[in-house]
Each structure stands twice: as C-alpha cells, then as structure tokens.
Amino acid sequence: MGIETHSLFQSARDCLLSEAVDEKLRLTELTANAWLAGELILAGWTPCESTIPAGRPQAPELVHPSRLPRRGLGSEQGRLALIHAIAHIEFNAINLAWDAVQRYPEMPRAYYDDWIQVVQEEVHHFRLLRERLRAGGAEYGDFPGHNGLWEMAQRTAHDPLIRMALVPRMLEARGLDVTPGIMRRFEAIGDHETVAVLEIILREEVGHVQFGSRWFHYLCQQRGLDPEQAYFDLLENFLNGEIRCPLHHQARREAGFSEQELNRLEALCAQD
Template sequence: MEAQCPHLGADLSHAEIEEGCDESPSNEEYEVVELRPVSEAFADINNIGRDPPIIQNPESTSSKIEEPVVPTPAPTTLLEWAVLILNTPDAVLKVQRTRHAVELFRTGGIKSIGRHGKAPTPPTVPPRDAGMMLVDPTKVAKRGKGGSLRSRITMLHALANIEQWAIDLAWDIIARFGNDKSIPSGYYIDFTRMALDEAKHFTLLSNRLSQLGTQYGSLPIHSSLWQSALNTSDSLLARLAIIHLVHEARGLDVNPATIAKFEKAGDTESVALLEVIHLDEITHVTTGHRWFTWKCDAEGQLDPVSTFRSLVRERFQGPLKGPFNIEDRRKAGLGQEFYEDLVGGEGAAVSVGYEESGTGRE
C-alpha cells in the first residue's frame, strides 16, 4: 500500500493495517472525466444549536447529560470507534466523534482496524436523540417547490435528516462488514472519508437552518432510509448495490433540480452548500461502484452489471426512476447498462420511495 493515501492526503506508514490484504481494486480501467478540488470545508460546528428543538417528542426529558467526544475507556480500534459513533444518538456529538475518529485514523492515533472475534456488534438501528420527533415517512410535511422560506427550511431539514443517516451508513458498512481480513485497507480509507463527508454535509445544512432562524430538530424526521440498511445487513454486495448504486445514484439525478429550486428563490447561500454536497456525492457513488466491482471479483469474478441488476430485482421494489443524470452517473462509473429499463421485484424486501425534491436517498 502507498504510504501516502490519495484519498485523505495523510501518511499511512504508521498504520498497522497489515491484518489483511493491502491492495485496493486495481483490475478495472477508469476514465478520467473531471479533475476538481475536493472540499474540506466544514461549517463551524460550534454554531449548531444544542437548545431543545421547536417541536419535541413529548416523552423526551428537558435535561441532557453532555458526553465527552472521547469516552472512558476510549475505543482503540477503528471498528470500536465505528460502533461507538453508531450508538451515539446526539447528531452534534456524532459529527464530533466522526471528525475525531477519522483524524485519529489518518494520523496514526488508531493503529488497528480491530478485525478479530471480539469485535463489537453494531446496533440494528442507530438511536436518535430523545428530543427528535421520529414519525412514519408518510407523516412528514410536504416539501413544496422551494419558493417560500418555509418550503426551503422543510427541504433543508429533510436533507439534514438524510445526512445524519448517511453518517451512520458509512460507519455501519465498516462495522458490519469490516471484520474480515480479506478486505483491503483502501476499503476503510474510502468509507471513513465518506463518513467525514457526510458529517460535513450535515454540519453545513444544520448551520444553514440556524441562519434561517430555525434548527435541526424543529421538524419531524423519519428513518425510511435505514430500512434499506436493515434489508441488506446480510450481504456486502447487496448493501453496496442498494445504498450506493441505487439510493446515492438517485441523488445524482434529483440534486440538480433541488439546486435549481433554491436558485429560483434567490437563496445563493443554500445553493453553494448544495453544490458542494452534490459534487461530493459523485465521489460516493464512485466509491460504491469501486467496492461493488471488487466484491464481485472476490466472489468468483461475477459480472458487475448482471449481478447489480439481479440484486435490484431481489432487494428493491419498483422501477429505478428517471430521468437519469447520465453524465454524473458516468463520472461515478455507472454506465447506462447498469440501470436502464431495470425494475425491482414486486416481492422485494426493500421498498423506499423517492421524493423528487430530496437527494433521492429516501
């Protein structure tokens, strides 16, 4: 493995990750379609309000015990950090722990993945803060067309909810499937990078809500995205296919329309952060495609296209909706042969509806 990580830009010569294979997928030819700087900008996390949300769960308590970013005893492996973050209900603390864990991993503070029989078990469903109102997806307020301030707040709040679940998805794919010594070190590098991106996205959206006079938690949230995680918890191939190559890829399709709504409303500040999120999401689909292809090869040189289409028919309900953002999907490695004229099975376990005003991951 290279001592200089191309994803995080950090020296990795310190890391004791020789527990398994150190080779990343390299048997596939990639086309360079765009070169751009990767945003490392984080909104000021200290600006995210910790005050009680405007709408609270009536059963929640009014007091909250502040937890330290690093608990006692502190996690010592990447898998331990992943499970700790998954079990962290508070969104701000989840972001703080994500940033801390990734920084430790990239600078040598975490020296072991922790792949052994005593690795901790991730939660079935990551908990949410008691002050959040978790409701059925059908009960969430309609987002509207983004013309009014109320509509834009509703859309940004929904996106922040998605990003909080996305942080968990990045850590869950490490914790749930990462206790396997055949997995290359690049897998952990890529998905910790993704977790950091999702934490950045959540922070940007939360701060924007504060700038607009409200805060995350002021509206109900739902957990429909996690249903796909539950129904792919038994298979890394299925997880990569459904979460990253269906849901995140759908985000590439609908994000430009969402951005256009904010542009029409003259909300340039929101447009700027949504554009950052969209460009980052292209790299996330690229990551999903990279490791899906690797896993297909590891499972006996399975054909990625036919395997993906088979998994969608098995694990996803209904057609993959268009119109498709063919160009950005292509940048991420998804040619049209993956998704054109593809319909999931009627009896498939996963059934998550897309909302055109969102990121497509709902």
C-alpha cells in the same frame, strides 16, 4: 474526552451508537483523525445484530414518508422543511458510513480509508445544512423525518456486496439524479447560499457513489459474479425493478456506472 479504544471497529461502533448530534459529530471527527494518524488498528471486531439501532436524537420524530410536511418553496416553512429533509439524509449518511466500517471486518484497508473519507464529508455536509437551517431560525429536529435509509441498512446488513449495491449505488445514486432539480428550485427563489451548499454536496456525493461502485465490483470479482447482472438482480429482488427517472447520466458515469447499466436503468424507468 477522547476515543477509548485502539480498534477502528469499536470506535466506529461507538460513533454509530452515539445519540446526541454534537457528540456524534465530535466522536466522528476524533475517530477519523485517529485513523488517519495511524492510531487505530483493524482489530477487536465483534459481531453485531443487523437490527442494531443507529444512534440518533429524540428529534426529529420519525414518521411514514406520507406524513412528512409539504416542502414547497413558496413559503419559508416549506424552504426550511426541504433543507431539513436534506440535512436528515446527511445525518443518516453519517450512520450509514460508520455501519459500513464497523460491520464488515474482512475488507482491504483501502475500503476503510474510503468510508472514513465519506464520513468526514457527510459531517461537513450536515454542518453546512444545519447552518442554513439556523440562518432561517430553525434547528435540526424541528421537522419530522423518515427512517428509510436506516431500514435499507438493516435489510442489507448481512452482506457487504448487497450493501454497496443498494445504499451507495441505488439510494445515494438517486441523490445524484434529484439534486440538480432541487438546486434549480432554490435558485428560482434566490436562495443562492443553499445552492452553493448543494453544489458541494453533489460534487462529493459522486465520489461516495464511486466508492460504492469500486467495492461492489471488488466483491463481485471475489465471488466470480458479473457485476451488471448482480446489480440488476438485486434491484429486482429488493425494489421489484422500480427505478425513477430522470437519471443524471454524467454524474452516474463519474460514479462508476457503465453505459450499459445506464441504458438498462433507462429501460426500467420507461416501464413505470
């Protein structure tokens, strides 16, 4: 069964609301390919609630982060739990990308091109990580997860500027910071296959954060705002200025962070 509309916005919403994992992946690939083939148009948008529930399977169970299993790599279960946690992030990133498409109808066409690329890459990341789980006899859904990414999507739903600042340029940028350390942990136990997957993810996630930077700056320019000041005001309002270090400076530079921003982020780290 193919997609049932010529509207990118409606197709994106169908992908977002799809609950079964494989159906979401299938619809995502169909919709992305239809957009790239010129078969979908920027029309037919209808508003939706900020609290729209993202489509997801019944498993994994969503719990408070404090109840998540230990992810130490000294055991096979710990190794699989960590891979599962990353796979859960990538699954949520598929929903986040589709929400960025279907929620904001007044952006330039290039914006939708960028987020279609993101969602295609997030699907690829999820598939790679699911293969690593299956190689260990596990499946996505076997371990609990948390809902922090989607909760931030709901908090930022009312404004694409805030969404770009706090999802790509804050949450996903944090992924750039922590991934090298995670790769070293897998390398230390000889799991070179997972390291290779994480190398792909890190490289492509730099591009995703860069898209966030691009459209954050675009929206700031549209509103006559200073991007750096707007960004740090949002960090203060939403996070009380709490930033974790170390920062991956090179990856963040490639993703559109200025030296001044990096210096200010380091200063916030130093206050912890």
